[in-house]
Each structure stands twice: as C-alpha cells, then as structure tokens.
Amino acid sequence: MPPKGSSEHLQKYVQPLPVDIIQLPELIPHNPLSWVIVIYSFLQQSMKMKKSPIEVRYENMTFKVDTLPEMKYLWDHGFFGKGILSRSEPTWLDRTERRLLKTNGSLTSEEIVKERRRLREEFKTERKKLDDLERTFKLENNLNELQKLESKRHLLTEKRTLINKTKPTITEIESDKDMRLEDKELIISDTTIKRMEYLELMPVESLFLLLLNSIKIKNPETGSNYTSVQLFKKLATQCGSITPDNYFITQFLIYYHYKSLGWCVKSGMKFSSDFILYERGPPFQHAEFAITIVHDKQVKDFTYYGSINRVVGVVKKTMVLSFVQSPPLSVFQESWDALSDNKLETMFDLLKLYDIDEISYKRWSPSRTRE
Amino acid sequence: MEVDPELAITYGNDDEDVQDWSLLSKFTQGTKSNNVPKRGEKDFEPVLKDDLQITDYDLSNLNSSRQLMYDALRSQRGLVSSLKNLKSSTIYINSLMGTYYMKKPKGKFLESIGKIDKNGTCWFNFEEVMYLVERGSCIGKLHQEPEIDDSLKPPLSLEKVYSIVLKNPEDYNQFQVYSMLKRTGYIVMRSQPTDYMTVSTPTRKTGVFSFFKKVLRLLQRWLFTTRYSAIFEYLQSLIAKDIRIDTTTQESKYKITYDVWKPNTKFKKTQPPVPDYQIVIVDAHEPFPTVKEIKSLLAISNTKPVTIKQSKKGVNINRLKFGGNDESKSVVFAVVDSGLINFYNLTGCDFAAEGTSWQDSWMKPRTGVSKRGKSRPRQNRKTK
Numbered sequence: 001m002p003p004k005g006s007s008e009h010l011q012k013y014v015q016p017l018p019v020d021i022i023q024l025p026e027l028i029p030h031n032p033l034s035w036v037i038v039i040y041s042f043l044q045q046s047m048k049m050k051k052s053p054i055e056v057r058y059e060n061m062t063f064k065v066d067t068l069p070e071m072k073y074l075w076d077h078g079f080f081g082k083g084i085l086s087r088s089e090p091t092w093l094d095r096t097e098r099r100l101l102k103t104n105g106s107l108t109s110e111e112i113v114k115e116r117r118r119l120r121e122e123f124k125t126e127r128k129k130l131d132d133l134e135r136t137f138k139l140e141n142n143l144n145e146l147q148k149l150e151s152k153r154h155l156l157t158e159k160r161t162l163i164n165k166t167k168p169t170i171t172e173i174e175s176d177k178d179m180r181l182e183d184k185e186l187i188i189s190d191t192t193i194k195r196m197e198y199l200e201l202m203p204v205e206s207l208f209l210l211l212l213n214s215i216k217i218k219n220p221e222t223g224s225n226y227t228s229v230q231l232f233k234k235l236a237t238q239c240g241s242i243t244p245d246n247y248f249i250t251q252f253l254i255y256y257h258y259k260s261l262g263w264c265v266k267s268g269m270k271f272s273s274d275f276i277l278y279e280r281g282p283p284f285q286h287a288e289f290a291i292t293i294v295h296d297k298q299v300k301d302f303t304y305y306g307s308i309n310r311v312v313g314v315v316k317k318t319m320v321l322s323f324v325q326s327p328p329l330s331v332f333q334e335s336w337d338a339l340s341d342n343k344l345e346t347m348f349d350l351l352k353l354y355d356i357d358e359i360s361y362k363r364w365s366p367s368r369t370r371e
Numbered sequence: 372m373e374v375d376p377e378l379a380i381t382y383g384n385d386d387e388d389v390q391d392w393s394l395l396s397k398f399t400q401g402t403k404s405n406n407v408p409k410r411g412e413k414d415f416e417p418v419l420k421d422d423l424q425i426t427d428y429d430l431s432n433l434n435s436s437r438q439l440m441y442d443a444l445r446s447q448r449g450l451v452s453s454l455k456n457l458k459s460s461t462i463y464i465n466s467l468m469g470t471y472y473m474k475k476p477k478g479k480f481l482e483s484i485g486k487i488d489k490n491g492t493c494w495f496n497f498e499e500v501m502y503l504v505e506r507g508s509c510i511g512k513l514h515q516e517p518e519i520d521d522s523l524k525p526p527l528s529l530e531k532v533y534s535i536v537l538k539n540p541e542d543y544n545q546f547q548v549y550s551m552l553k554r555t556g557y558i559v560m561r562s563q564p565t566d567y568m569t570v571s572t573p574t575r576k577t578g579v580f581s582f583f584k585k586v587l588r589l590l591q592r593w594l595f596t597t598r599y600s601a602i603f604e605y606l607q608s609l610i611a612k613d614i615r616i617d618t619t620t621q622e623s624k625y626k627i628t629y630d631v632w633k634p635n636t637k638f639k640k641t642q643p644p645v646p647d648y649q650i651v652i653v654d655a656h657e658p659f660p661t662v663k664e665i666k667s668l669l670a671i672s673n674t675k676p677v678t679i680k681q682s683k684k685g686v687n688i689n690r691l692k693f694g695g696n697d698e699s700k701s702v703v704f705a706v707v708d709s710g711l712i713n714f715y716n717l718t719g720c721d722f723a724a725e726g727t728s729w730q731d732s733w734m735k736p737r738t739g740v741s742k743r744g745k746s747r748p749r750q751n752r753k754t755k
Contacts, residue, residue, distance in 0.1 A: 014734045016599050023597060023734065138418040141427040253610070260606035261722055262599075262729030279688065279728055288688050299658050302706045306713065318692045320720065323662035348609045355612075357662050358722060360692055364648075364703055364714035366555045371633055 008106075009283045016262065016280075018054075018077040018214040020045075053216040056206060058226075061238065063201040063217070068093065071199040079264050079281045080209060081199040086110060088266075088282060092197040100183055100193060107168065115168040123160050130156065202267060203235050203248065204255040211344060229341050242336060244326035244353075245295050253351050254293050254322050268292075272311045273319070290317045296325045309363055319361045327353035450507045452478075457510070457522070462500050464527070465514035466535045471495040473509070480508055483558045483640050496561060497536045498549040504532050505550070541652075544707040545628060548652050551712055558632040560640065562649060599734070603727045611723075623664045627672060627702065628652050645675045648703050648716075655708035665702075669719045672700045686725040694718040 015021075022045045054074065057064045065071050065081065071090045074080040083090025091108035098105065130153055137145045186194045201209070209215045211228040219226050226234070232252070239248035255275065258265045264278035268290050276287035290312040292305070305321070312319040326332065335350040417429045425433070452460035459477035476485065476493035480503065485493040495503075503509040510526035527535075537543055552559045630646035632638060649672050653660075660668075677693045694701050701718035 010733075016729045016733075017602065019599075019602065021597055021599065021602070135418055138426050138428045139420060143428075146428075256606075256610060258722065260603055260610070261725075262603045262727035263722075277728075279686070280733065289691070294662070296662060301658055302653070302655055302704075302713075302715075305659055306706075306715075309715070320691075325662065351610050352612060357666065358720045359662070359665055360694075360718045360720045362692075362716045362718070364716040366552060366557065366714065369633070370556050 013076060013079075013281055013283060015077045016264070017212060018074055018080070018209065019212055053214055056201065056209075056215045056217045058206075058217050059220070063203065063206040065199040065201065065215075068195060071197075074199060074201075074209075074214075079266070079278075080205050081201045083197050084200050085197040087113075090197050090199050093193060093195060096186065096193050100179065100187060101191065112166075112168060116163055116166055119163045119166060120160075123156070123163065126156055204252045207231055207235065207252060208256060208259055227341050228344050229339055229347050232347050233339060244329055244332040245297065245324075249350075250293055250295065250324045250326070250354070253324065253354050254291065254356070256351070257322075257356055258291070271315060271317065272308045274322075276317065286315075287317055289320050291320050291322050294321050294323045296323065305361060306363075309361055313363060321359045321361050323357040323359070325355040325357070448507065450510060452508065452510075460509045461526070462495060462503065462509050462511050463514040464500065464511050464532070464535055469497075469538075470514075471497065471500045471536075472514075478508065483560065483638060486640075497542065498546040501532060501536055501546050502550050502553055504529060506554075541654075544654060545652055547707060547710060548650060548705045548712055549629065552629070552631055552650075556634050558635065558638050560630050560643065562627040562630045562646075598731050599729055600727050600731050603729055607723070607727075623667050625651050625653070625660060625664055625668055627668065631703075645673060647675050648701075649674055650703050650705050650714075652705045652707060655706050655711075655713075660704075665717060666719070668702045669700045669717070672702045674701055685730045686722075686728045691720045691722065691725060692718075694720065 022042060054065060054070045057066060065074060068090075071081070071083065075083075075089050079088075081090075082088050083092060085092035086095075086108075087110055089109065091110060094105055095108055095110060097103045098111075130149060134146065134149055137149065186196070188194055206215070206217065207228065210217060210226065210231055217226045217231065218224070219230070235252075236242060236246050236248045239246060251274065255265055258275065258277055264281045265275050266278065266282070266287070268274050268276040271290050273290035274293045275291040277289040277291065278287045279285060290308075292308055305319075309319050327335075331353060332350070335346075335353055338346055339350065340346045417433075418426045420426055450460075456477065459473070459475040462471055462473050464471050471494065473485070473493040473495070474491075476487060476491070481487070481493065484499045484503070485495045487493045500509075500511065504511050504527075511532045512521060512524065512526055515521065537546070549559055627649045629650040629652075630643065631648040631650060632644070633647050635644075638644075651668060679687060679689045679693065701716055704715045704717060706713045706715065
C-alpha cells in the first residue's frame with residue numbers, strides 16, 4: 001500500500017460511489033473532431049454502463065459479499081464494507097498469497113503496520129541502551145559524556161518520528177518462513193489459494209447501496225429481491241420497537257445525512273462513537289470527525305460525553321454531537337403506516353420528519369489558549 | 372497589584388504539572404543563577420550509588436533547584452498594599468445589602484475589576500472581593516452606619532470574608548471559575564444579560580432550488596449523470612427541508628455568567644470588545660443540557676469569531692471544528708466538580724451548510740507526466 005495521498009491513490013480512488021457516471025472529454029465547440037470524440041465517448045460509456053447490481057448475501061443478520069472483484073469494487077468505489085479477515089480493506093488474499101506462494105505486489109496496510117511496529121521495538125531497545133549509559137555517566141558525574149548523550153538521544157528521537165512515515169519494501173518485510181499445518185488446506189495449487197475472506201457491510205451501508213441500485217439482496221423467505229423500503233422496514237423492526245427513536249432509523253438517518261454530503265462514513269466503534277468521517281477516504285487522510293448521535297430524550301451527564309471526548313481527543317479527531325429531534329409518535333406512526341414497498345419516496349417522507357442539529361464538542365484548556 | 376500575565380505561568384501548563392521553580396526565578400530578587408536543569412520528558416528518578424547514596428550529579432542539581440524554590444518563596448507575600456495606601460485598598464462589605472465597595476479606589480487591578488460610580492466609589496461583585504482579598508491586594512472590613520473612622524480596627528480574616536460573601540454552593544463554584552481564569556491571566560467580567568431571541572435557522576439549505584435548477588437536475592438524472600457532486604446533491608435533496616422553523620425561546624436554567632478576554636493591554640472595562648469566550652457554569656452532577664438549551668445559549672452568545680483561513684475549495688474543515696462565521700457561535704461550559712474545573716467548548720456547526728465534501732476534481736488526478744485534461748481516470752472495474 002503506497003503512503004497516504006500518493007499519486008497511486010489519487011489515480012485509483014476516483015469514484016466516491018459504486019455508481020458509474022459518464023465522463024466526457026473536454027468539448028471544443030469549434031472543432032468538429034472534438035464533437036465526434038465526445039459523441040463516441042458518450043456512446044461507448046453508455047454501453048459499458050449496463051452493469052448489474054452486485055449480489056449481497058443476507059444471512060444471520062449480516063450482509064456479505066463473497067466474490068473478490070465485487071469486494072474490491074465496493075471498497076474502491078467509496079470504501080464500503082470491511083474485509084472480515086483484514087483491518088478494513090479486504091487484503092487477506094494478497095497477504096496470504098505473498099506468504100504462501102511468495103508472490104509480489106504492493107504491500108497491504110497490515111504489512112506496513114507490522115513493519116512499523118518492529119521498527120518501534122528496535123527504537124525502544126536503542127533507547128534502553130542510552131538510558132543505561134546515562135545511569136553510568138551520572139554515577140561518574142561525567143558531565144561531558146552526559147552532554148554528548150543528550151545529542152545522541154536527540155538523534156534517536158528524530159529517527160523515531162520518521163517511523164510513522166516509513167514505507168518499507170517487500171524485501172524488508174520479514175515473512176513467516178515456516179508453513180503451518182493448517183496452511184496446507186489453503187493451497188489449492190501452486191498459483192491458487194482458497195478464498196476465505198468475505199466483505200461484510202454494515203446494515204446502514206447495505207440499505208444505502210440498495211437504494212443506489214448498486215447491490216441486490218435476496219429475501220430468503222420470498223425468494224425475490226428486497227426493495228429498499230422492505231429492507232428499511234425489516235432492519236428497523238429488528239432493532240427494537242417501532243418508535244420515533246428506533247435505533248436503526250436514527251443510525252440510517254445520520255449515516256445518510258453525511259454520506260449524501262459526500263463524506264466517507266465508517267463505523268466509529270473503535271473511538272466510542274457512532275461514525276467517523278473521512279473527507280475523502282482512509283487511504284488519503286485520518287478521519288477528521290467522530291460523530292456521536294444524541295437522541296432528544298436521552299439524559300446523560302457530563303462524564304459520559306467527557307469520556308467519549310477524551311477517547312476522540314487522543315486520536316486527534318473532533319467530536320461532533322449530532323442531535324436527532326424525532327417527530328411525535330402519532331406523526332411518526334402515520335408515516336410508518338404509509339410506507340409502501342415500491343415507493344422509495346415514502347421512506348424519505350418518514351426521514352424528513354427528523355431534525356438534525358450539530359454541535360462540535362471540544363475540551364478547552366485555558367492555559368493553552370492564553371498566548 | 373494586578374495579575375501579571377507572565378507570573379500566571381506558574382499556575383502550570385497542565386493540571387498535573389509539578390511546580391517548576393526555575394520559571395519563577397526571574398521574578399525573585401537577588402538570584403541571577405539560571406543554570407537550572409530543564410525538566411525532561413520523564414519524571415525525575417534519582418540515580419543511587421551502590422551504598423544507596425544519591426550521586427553527586429543529582430545532589431548538585433537538587434541543591435540548585437531547591438535554592439530556587441527558597442528564593443521564590445522568600446519574596447513578599449500576604450498584603451501587597453503598603454500601610455500608607457491602606458485606605459485605597461480597603462473593601463467595605465455590606466452584608467445586609469450584599470454590596471461591596473471601596474471609597475478611594477486605586478490600583479492596577481481596577482483596569483478590569485469593579486465599577487466606579489459618579490461619586491468615585493468603586494463597587495464590586497462578590498467573586499471580585501474574594502479574589503482581591505485572597506491574593507492580598509485588598510483587605511475587607513465590615514460596612515458600618517454611620518460611618519466612623521475604623522482605621523485602627525483589624526481587617527476581616529479571609530475565612531470571615533468567605534463566610535459573609537458566599538451565600539450558596541453555586542456562588543462558590545462561580546468564584547472558583549472566576550479565580551482560576553483570573554490567575555491564568557485572562558480578563559474576566561460578568562456577562563451582561565441579553566434578552567432571549569427567537570431564532571429560525573434554515574438548515575439543510577440544499578433544499579432551496581430554483582425551478583430551473585430543479586428541471587435541469589431531473590434532466591440530468593434521467594438522461595445521464597456526469598458529475599458525482601450532482602448525485603450527492605440529489606441525494607441530499609431527498610431528506611432536505613426547505614425551511615425549518617425552530618424556536619429556541621424558552622426559559623433555560625443556563626445562563627452565560629462570564630465574558631472572558633485573552634490578556635490585552637488596551638482593554639477598557641467601560642468599553643469592552645467582543646469577548647473571546649463566554650462561560651456557563653454548571654455543576655458536574657447536573658445532566659447534560661438538551662439541544663434546545665444549548666441552541667438557545669448559542670443564540671444569545673456573542674463571541675469573537677475565530678479567524679479561519681479560507682482553505683482550498685470544498686468544505687472548510689476548520690470552520691466545522693471551530694466555527695468562524697456568524698452562524699456558528701460558541702459557548703464554554705465550565706463543569707465544576709468539588710473544586711476541579713473542566714472546560715468544554717461547544718460550537719454550533721452545520722455540515723449541510725458547508726456543502727458536499729466530495730470534489731469532482733478528484734476524478735481527474737493530476738499526474739506528473741500527462742498534460743492537463745489528458746489523464747483519463749480509470750474506468751474499468753479492476754479484476755484480478
């Protein structure tokens with residue numbers, strides 16, 4: 001995996017949604033040839049656009065994508081889902097092929113993290129050595145050597161800061177040399193590895209992709225595909241009673257709110273939040289915001305939000321409270337009853353009943369801002 | 372003596388800091404030695420010799436550090452005012468009326484403390500009295516009727532001042548916040564109450580489109596789409612509300628207590644500029660305010676907007692984080708838990724108003740080799 005925001009990434013992740021659009025070359029009106037090129041390009045791309053939605057398996061309350069091209073496609077076009085054997089991007093097959101079949105290819109983020117951790121361990125050993133030296137010199141009251149040590153320490157600290165930017169090459173990576181017994185089961189032939197990984201989608205992602213018509217989900221009970229409204233109703237029902245503060249409805253509302261504003265929205269579970277927002281996506285930068293959903297009737301104290309704030313602050317994100325004001329029960333019920341399986345607008349009529357207010361929540365340290 | 376902003380450093384850069392006496396050294400008289408070891412990143416751990424005695428290295432450091440502490444402590448404390456000027460440092464406490472005044476006000480602290488009336492009498496708030504007496508700038512005496520010469524009567528003890536001036540636990544919380552911010556070097560004044568206003572904020576502004584734009588969008592949608600931003604705008608419009616009437620007028624139990632300014636030599640208390648921060652004081656055991664309460668506070672708040680650099684096109688992340696336009700005001704909650712104060716800055720932000728985060732220019736990455744417009748993004752699905 002190339003470093004964050006590299007040109008390779010800029011070339012690769014150019015589509016924020018798994019939806020194809022037609023991109024026409026620049027039109028120069030007075031040049032007839034330009035018209036021909038534009039029309040040709042339009043026709044050519046329209047032909048290619050007839051792509052059928054990706055099939056998503058819905059079983060045991062999870063949404064799974066099984067085939068590798070489709071997994072990669074959903075990741076590359078908006079960073080949807082999570083590789084179930086990977087940190088986020090489904091890279092298990094790449095890593096395993098490299099390990100067992102010694103194939104090449106660019107490094108995955110998991111491999112880079114592993115290498116950086118090794119370098120950090122190395123740094124700690126070096127530091128320990130200097131600490132021991134310092135002790136010796138202090139015992140000797142050797143001010144001269146202590147001063148020299150200080151500059152050595154300085155150099156080491158500088159080296160430490162570089163580790164986060166290290167881009168190791170494949171040869172540098174220490175691969176596990178020994179093959180484990182269970183690895184044999186994975187090897188189908190000299191060039192093929194059994195595919196174990198699938199991509200799991202969050203329920204809110206699945207509904208969003210379904211209404212974009214990028215995926216299709218079969219309903220095992222009826223044998224036909226879910227419509228967006230059917231899936232919406234099903235997921236809401238699974239998340240407790242159908243009330244205005246239904247967990248799934250508010251989660252989807254907030255997910256949709258940020259997703260439709262073009263943010264890359266991922267789960268915020270690792271940061272005690274509901275969602276995290278990337279301006280463009282994980283390969284480009286760290287997430288800027290951590291979203292915590294607050295229901296209007298929810299009563300919590302300052303300690304509760306303070307705890308989340310501390311977690312989010314450590315990873316240098318800004319905590320945003322997204323307040324959801326839900327409609328009265330009678331209004332909500334009316335809208336819920338009006339949901340019609342084949343009318344997507346009835347779902348949006350329901351979502352429109354909610355109000356969203358955003359407050360950014362930051363700890364203020366007076367002694368730091370005084371200047 | 373007004374608080375010296377430089378001196379305020381000693382309050383500590385962080386809650387958990389240990390007093391660093393070397394910082395004080397330049398304020399103490401008679402010491403010129405500055406070769407105090409700087410504090411390192413880790414806690415100090417003495418190196419012991421085999422006989423468990425401290426090394427010479429540490430011993431000399433310890434001694435010089437200790438000397439600095441003594442020097443700092445040697446400087447005069449207690450009442451700062453001289454006996455000659457005692458009259459203009461005496462605050463009279465009228466416990467019946469709950470008023471506090473000074474007859475012949477004089478002193479640097481008056482630049483940001485107290486209110487002088489036409490007769491030249493300076494009136495104080497209770498937290499100002501406690502702050503001035505506690506730090507030794509003033510002494511407190513009881514107001515008497517008729518006024519007699521009390522120059523020989525001893526002043527009230529600090530404990531007595533506390534017991535007369537403080538009426539309830541909220542007062543104590545308020546004083547702690549005031550005194551903490553003052554000692555850190557800020558200018559702090561009571562906020563003037565403003566009437567609650569009715570605000571209607573249109574949110575999710577993307578809902579307002581001209582008819583023409585709507586038609587164009589429909590056309591685009593049915594024929595083909597050439598920009599992702601158009602898709603996003605369409606998705607936004609599906610949950611957008613054209614106008615949202617939101618009345619935040621309500622009796623709120625929260626009020627803005629203090630206006631706070633960063634240290635500023637040109638500060639005039641009669642004509643204060645727009646404050647940098649506004650403080651709401653709450654007890655740690657109170658529930659977190661509701662969104663309506665926060666919004667009505669934000670509606671009446673009036674703080675200096677943060678200057679935000681106009682970033683590249685697209686959303687301005689800093690504006691979302693720190694506010695920075697008229698819409699996104701901010702208010703600071705001082706959460707007091709038995710003497711510990713934690714501050715939270717709450718700023719209104721509006722992601723919808725910032726517009727779409729995705730930029731269509733990202734579809735056409737600039738490459739080093741190719742000329743403008745020549746680089747075509749990858750279209751094909753990657754298959755392995």
